[in-house]
Amino acid sequence: MMPDPIAPATARTVRIEVAGEPVDGLAGQTIAGILLAGGRLSWRRSRTGRPRGVFCGIGVCFECLVVVNGLRDVRACQRRAVDGDRVEYQQDDVAEHANGQGLSIPDGQGGDHG
């Protein structure tokens, strides 16, 4: 994480699971914040298979969707992470649906930036 000029108070850790792997975040972080802080820029595929992640950050573009505890279409930028949350990547490319799937791990992560 980048150094914080205003020095937030230490927050307790939350542990969630992302695509089967345990990931730690800070209490109060959104799922998008945890994913971005972990260096992941994209985690979903659009209708024609293009990688997508956060775009608007305020919950109006619906690009950052993830599956949380089995529930699809959750905006990662709006949902605060809760201990024990099970996050899976959501794929919306139509080809996936023909297989009856809709969940998979995207390749191509985007570089480490954080």
Added chain:
Amino acid sequence: MGAGIVGAAIARVLARAGCDVVVVDRGGTAGGTSASGEGNILVSDKGPGAELQLTWRTLAAWDRVREELRDELPAGFPDLEFDHKGGLVVATTPQGAEDLLAFVRTQRAVGVRAENVDDAHELEPDLTPGLTAAVFYPEDAQVQPVVATEALLAAARRYGARVRQQVEVTGPLLAGGQPAQGAGEQRRLIGVRTTAGDLFADAVVVAAGPWSAEVAGRLGVALPVRPRRGTVLVTSRMPVRVRHKVYDADYVGAVGSGSADLQVSSVVESTAAGTVLIGSSRERRGFDDRIEARVLAALASKALLLFPFLADAQVIRAYGGFRPYVPDHLPIIGADPRLPGLWHATGHEGAGIGLSLATADLLHDLILAPEKADPLTDAFRPDRPGLVQGGPAGPGLVQGGPAGSGLVQGGPAGSGLVQGGPAGSGLVQEGPDGPGLIQGGPDRPGPVQGRREGAA
């Protein structure tokens, strides 16, 4: 007049036959009912009768027309998404099962393909476990209705038709000048006045869906077409779990809802885009287009009876439209006896897509080759006995006293809808022609005799 699916189909057929065709619409193309439904082409909701015949012809026509469109349409035209997907009708109560199977027997007797399904879950694994009967109709099909409309218009243009958008009809052009008072004077319609000038024509066709009454009214004749509101919910894209059209059979027994006017019968299906469409509601509220949560809730709860897994589906859109309905539930196709030069092709209620092409073929024959016209057209004549309206409700197709056969206006409630006795549920009383009309008492409709209140 009207650039919806029916107007588009007629334009193509007539332009192809060499007519000079102009289509006018006060809005954009495909902007009315054709854009408000699901694109259903259904055999399953038709009882024995003329409408079923028209549907079969349209189904056959779609296969032929799609082939023809391959040559008529330019490259890159959006896909019609035509799918012979079949329809599964499901009952969820014992009475519902009885009603459904009784209805199916009447359909089979006239040749409808309907297969009793012993294990519906083989066809639809996510269907509710609590179903009591299931019947599969392999003939049911689906098309993207707006693309289909635009495709027919594009083909019509290729044959020389002109499509004029944002042009509104304001009045008739009559041979001999001003219309005279009283009956008996032979006037002839020779065109229409519009916001973009006068248009002269040998034949003027009203194909304006729920607005046909208004359009016809501007031309000086009354038409008993009324709007019937419908609303659809759309989910986000999701992995396919609904494989066919699936309907609740509850419309067969026509059990009314708690709300006086709102009737909901569930239809659930997936689209090529990956979304799930959830319909279908019926309300008589004029052209009131507001979307109300109670209607959405009714659609939602009925859909969940069929597919409980949809509880977590994310609904992203609700849209509504108006079906053009006619008191005896049959389209109005043919020459207007009151005004030579005027033709009608409207009143298809929720079945416009599924009746469009055959309507166009019938009208083509009536206009261009009346000697060849199919006897089927008798059922849809604007002056058929079933459309008699008299009494205080205002002018109908045929002026007459209150004792006419078929639909008889009795009570004072006007608007062309109230049938017979004081309780006026809006359902049609049985006339001498029997089939095609729903029989029932004032409050509770009985089993459907003819075309049922389909899911479309």
Added chain:
Amino acid sequence: MAERSVEQVPVLVVGGGPAGMAAARAARRGGARVVLVEAGDDLGGQYWRRLPAERQPAGEDLKHPRFRRMRDDLLRDAGCEVVLGGHVWSVDRRDGAPPLVHVLVGVPDGNARQPRAFEPAALVLATGAHERTLPFPGWDLPGVFTAGAAQALAKGERVAVGRRVLVAGSGPFLLPVASSVVRTGARVVGVVEAAGRAQLARGWGSRPWRLLPALAKGGELAGYVRDLAAYRIPYRTGAAVVAAHGTDRVEAVTVARLTPGWAPVPGSARRVAVDAVCVGHGFVPRAELATSAGCALGVDGSVAVDAGQRTSVPGVLTAGEVAGIGGVDLALAEGEIAGSVAAGRIPPPSAVHSRDVFREFADRLAAAHEIRPGWQSWVDDHTIVCRCEDVTAGELRSVAALTGSRGLRSLKLTTRAGLGICQGRTCGRSVEEILGPAGLVDAGRTARRPLAVPVRLGEIATAAGEDVG
């Protein structure tokens, strides 16, 4: 399904940003009981976004004392119920009266949230705005964000969108975004403003003395300009990001000089290496609830109001960005007026004066930064315009030509643009402008959303509660 009871409330305020908070407080001062519904889990909206309670440093609230006071007042006031996590998903339009308002209370995109229905005597809509970002080739690459996203992530999460960040677009909002980003420790390699000097002067420069009252109140703007100097961030006008490049994420952008009409000047393109780019071209009012309630809109899509912040529907008022983009001071003034009027009081003259001053300021900004049509020339046929459905500009133009339809309803359904999960929020205006240079029938349709937010089917079934058998 049990019949849901409808809660009657004198003043219902939807939206807990500056305008909504001001309205709630003013309505309380006017003696009315208030329910304030906010979708987020804290008050403040976009403007007063901050770290969540679990992470707050001691110094955080010092930055916005005005906010802290208003927030404390409202939360401590027994006559004001603040409903956080309250998502207004639909309203039932009523003739000549405020609509019935349907709310689901719970986490965003949850299921089985708690339904509540309100019948307000007066409804104040303070639903704010969201950013508009003009499409350009490569804008859907990961690492391309709206300008607001960069700020939201910085202020709300202390997450930097990248290490080498370019801020671009148009409007004064780019400056606070650059400041927020640079404070996360990232390097901002430049701020690129599309409006050229002549366009800016027309807005900012004419009769500059009339801007003084607004500027004096906000030393804010001066602060952002200071940041540019302090962090050596170049500010360039009359230029735009016209393409983003990269395979799985953005690696570089092309910046070109623009003509006064915003068309790229041939030969002026330069490549800039970045790992994140934040782009915003002004704001779009979030007017869907107002539209569903029957309120008339103005030409720019904002809700039309009179001097008392009343809309065309009796009993429905509106304040803040949704009534016309104008910044926080305007939002606070409008909110105070709307809340007073909603409670049946005369608005304080100070609020009215403030509104007039800041409205003029806002109108100048709009003129200075308004989008000009040349942007369409940097959109090639492969550029995605509708991100939800991956519909390209080429597809839009081609289908429009093939069908010849001028109806937006038809065009949406034949192109799929605007039909995806965001329901046209991101692409709507761009789609309409690309499709309809000749004018569309039912223009503005992409902004009509009877469902104001996606809702689970199970929640719809239980929320309205009527047993229909």
